[in-house]
Amino acid sequence: MRTLIQGGTVVTATETVAADVLVDGEKVAAIGTGMSVEPDRTIDATGRYVMPGAVDVHTHMDLPFGGSFCSDDFATGSRAAAFGGTTTIVDFALQDYGESLRTGLDRWHEKAQKSSIDYGFHMIVREVNDQVLQEMDTLVGEGVTSFKLFMAYPGVFMLDDGAIFQAMQRAADSGALIMMHAENGGPIDVLIRQYLGQGRTDPVNHSLTRPPVMEGEAVHRVFKMAELARAPAYIVHLSSRDALNEVREARDRGVAAYAETCPQYLYLSIDDMARPGFEGAKFVCSPPLRTVDHQEELWKGLVADDLQVVSTDHAPFNFKGQKDLGKDDFSKIPNGLPSVEDRFTLLYQGVVDGMIGLNRFVEIVATAPAKMFGLSARKGTIAPGFDADIVIFDPNHERTISAETHHMNVDYSCYEGRRVKGLPQIVLQRGNVLVENGEFFAKEGQGSFLPRSRIST
Amino acid sequence: MTMDVERLRRLPLFGELDHHDLAMIAHHVGEMEASEGEVLFEQGSIPYEMFVIEEGTADVTKDGETVGRIGPGDVVGEIALLRFQRRMGTVRVTSPLRAVTVSADELQVIEEEMPEIAGHLRSIMTAREREIADRAND
Numbered sequence: 314m315r316t317l318i319q320g321g322t323v324v325t326a327t328e329t330v331a332a333d334v335l336v337d338g339e340k341v342a343a344i345g346t347g348m349s350v351e352p353d354r355t356i357d358a359t360g361r362y363v364m365p366g367a368v369d370v371h372t373h374m375d376l377p378f379g380g381s382f383c384s385d386d387f388a389t390g391s392r393a394a395a396f397g398g399t400t401t402i403v404d405f406a407l408q409d410y411g412e413s414l415r416t417g418l419d420r421w422h423e424k425a426q427k428s429s430i431d432y433g434f435h436m437i438v439r440e441v442n443d444q445v446l447q448e449m450d451t452l453v454g455e456g457v458t459s460f461k462l463f464m465a466y467p468g469v470f471m472l473d474d475g476a477i478f479q480a481m482q483r484a485a486d487s488g489a490l491i492m493m494h495a496e497n498g499g500p501i502d503v504l505i506r507q508y509l510g511q512g513r514t515d516p517v518n519h520s521l522t523r524p525p526v527m528e529g530e531a532v533h534r535v536f537k538m539a540e541l542a543r544a545p546a547y548i549v550h551l552s553s554r555d556a557l558n559e560v561r562e563a564r565d566r567g568v569a570a571y572a573e574t575c576p577q578y579l580y581l582s583i584d585d586m587a588r589p590g591f592e593g594a595k596f597v598c599s600p601p602l603r604t605v606d607h608q609e610e611l612w613k614g615l616v617a618d619d620l621q622v623v624s625t626d627h628a629p630f631n632f633k634g635q636k637d638l639g640k641d642d643f644s645k646i647p648n649g650l651p652s653v654e655d656r657f658t659l660l661y662q663g664v665v666d667g668m669i670g671l672n673r674f675v676e677i678v679a680t681a682p683a684k685m686f687g688l689s690a691r692k693g694t695i696a697p698g699f700d701a702d703i704v705i706f707d708p709n710h711e712r713t714i715s716a717e718t719h720h721m722n723v724d725y726s727c728y729e730g731r732r733v734k735g736l737p738q739i740v741l742q743r744g745n746v747l748v749e750n751g752e753f754f755a756k757e758g759q760g761s762f763l764p765r766s767r768i769s770t
Numbered sequence: 771m772t773m774d775v776e777r778l779r780r781l782p783l784f785g786e787l788d789h790h791d792l793a794m795i796a797h798h799v800g801e802m803e804a805s806e807g808e809v810l811f812e813q814g815s816i817p818y819e820m821f822v823i824e825e826g827t828a829d830v831t832k833d834g835e836t837v838g839r840i841g842p843g844d845v846v847g848e849i850a851l852l853r854f855q856r857r858m859g860t861v862r863v864t865s866p867l868r869a870v871t872v873s874a875d876e877l878q879v880i881e882e883e884m885p886e887i888a889g890h891l892r893s894i895m896t897a898r899e900r901e902i903a904d905r906a907n908d
Contacts, residue, residue, distance in 0.1 A: 377833070379814070380834065409833035410833040410837075411837075468849075469813065469857075502854065644815065
């Protein structure tokens with residue numbers, strides 16, 4: 314089957330060019346004008362951008378939490394992602410207590426059978442021992458080439474510096490990337506206990522007990538250890554100026570230091586967490602939302618490439634029935650926000666507002682994450698031989714974000730009522746139409762597992 | 771309120787202490803009751819107290835897997851408290867339960883004023899951690 318996408322403006326990380334795109338089977342066959350082909354189908358892209366399908370390297374579908382699960386599984390979450398222009402996700406497989414990494418990973422393979430879009434996995438490592446270190450090598454061989462560690466949540470996820478350092482050395486040897494949740498969990502938990510002891514139970518206290526200085530401290534430690542281990546390291550969901558400055562400093566020193574931020578840190582703030590009543594719970598995630606002044610700094614970081622990627626950290630919990638577990642105690646509010654569907658359009662507002670350029674936008678949402686995480690042979694750009702994962706984006710469409718109209722399986726939107734420009738109107742994966750004009754055409758489970766290459770930062 | 775010393779003496783954790791020590795401890799403990807199905811604490815939560823069970827039973831689960839059953843005389847919740855960690859497991863009551871509680875603040879006082887009792891608690895904790903680790907390696 315051959316599809317010709319005609320009359321649009323092709324936008325990649327490096328060029329913006331008026332051209333047609335020929336898709337043959339699952340791959341992009343050619344880009345150019347005046348191609349003399351007889352396609353089976355022609356898509357008119359006049360007045361629209363033809364962009365690579367976005368790659369979201371930080372999602373948590375079907376994440377277990379306190380005996381239940383977050384509200385999107387791979388079926389609903391991948392469908393919402395497709396509506397938002399995202400055609401590839403990399404989700405975090407989780408090892409349960411006492412399990413091997415293998416068992417945890419196998420469970421994620423099982424869960425992801427329902428995905429409508431292509432997917433890969435990172436592996437969360439909760440403890441480091443000889444068996445785990447050996448398994449890391451095995452997983453790298455299977456295309457799981459990145460491992461997430463935690464410096465927060467002592468007793469649950471937090472690893473000590475020795476364990477982190479060992480994992481970094483092992484990752485460097487095997488060509489894997491260490492991803493770090495960088496917040497110093499010890500002092501944070503002391504603050505939480507003290508705040509609750511003083512009766513400060515409202516959602517906003519979630520942010521006040523996790524101050525930026527403890528994120529900056531942890532990021533600093535990550536890159537010092539990475540330098541010693543001669544390993545690249547990647548900070549997930551970077552939220553603050555303090556943390557960004559540590560990334561800048563490390564990069565200036567020549568460390569292979571990388572970081573992502575998320576739309577919530579660019580567009581939302583602690584003011585949202587302080588909304589009246591319990592509404593602030595909708596915005597509880599970790600690291601927490603910061604004061605507004607951090608946002609501008611993060612945008613600067615994106616422009617200067619000190620932040621290379623924007624991912625979502627999509628982990629939706631319903632306001633009624635899940636977030637309200639923490640009605641009397643902010644530390645019991647499930648952490649996470651829904652946004653897998655919103656990322657592409659939200660980031661595009663950065664183009665509309667003049668914060669980033671159009672090509673940089675494509676680089677941040679598609680090209681850089683694909684390259685960073687070993688997918689750059691197939692994903693992240695529009696070029697002959699690449700998977701035909703394509704978004705036909707109408708930049709002039711105006712709409713209002715709302716839980717009434719979004720496709721994520723969650724009863725609220727963090728961006729409720731926000732006017733945005735742009736709509737991923739037609740979304741293709743490997744040549745197949747997933748979404749067209751608000752209709753979903755993909756079958757549950759048609760996504761494929763993507764073994765990823767070793768990391769070559 | 772000061773707890774009856776005889777009530778404490780019946781519990782293995784405190785049983786070896788003399789009357790004077792027990793009388794001291796009695797100032798620093800509380801009590802609680804819980805019915806079947808109630809949760810004493812959840813995995814991942816911030817700890818506030820430890821429990822010494824007098825009557826009743828409870829299941830300990832971790833990531834949804836049952837990792838232990840506890841009953842009269844057992845101590846639970848001390849690891850997170852003593853190590854400044856979050857709760858490593860969830861404890862759900864399986865039959866009507868009565869327990870002596872020691873809060874984080876009171877434990878601090880005990881650590882300072884009665885270090886030998888604090889030491890005893892730490893040895894119980896170590897034994898329990900080893901037990902849990904052994905089970906995980908089975």
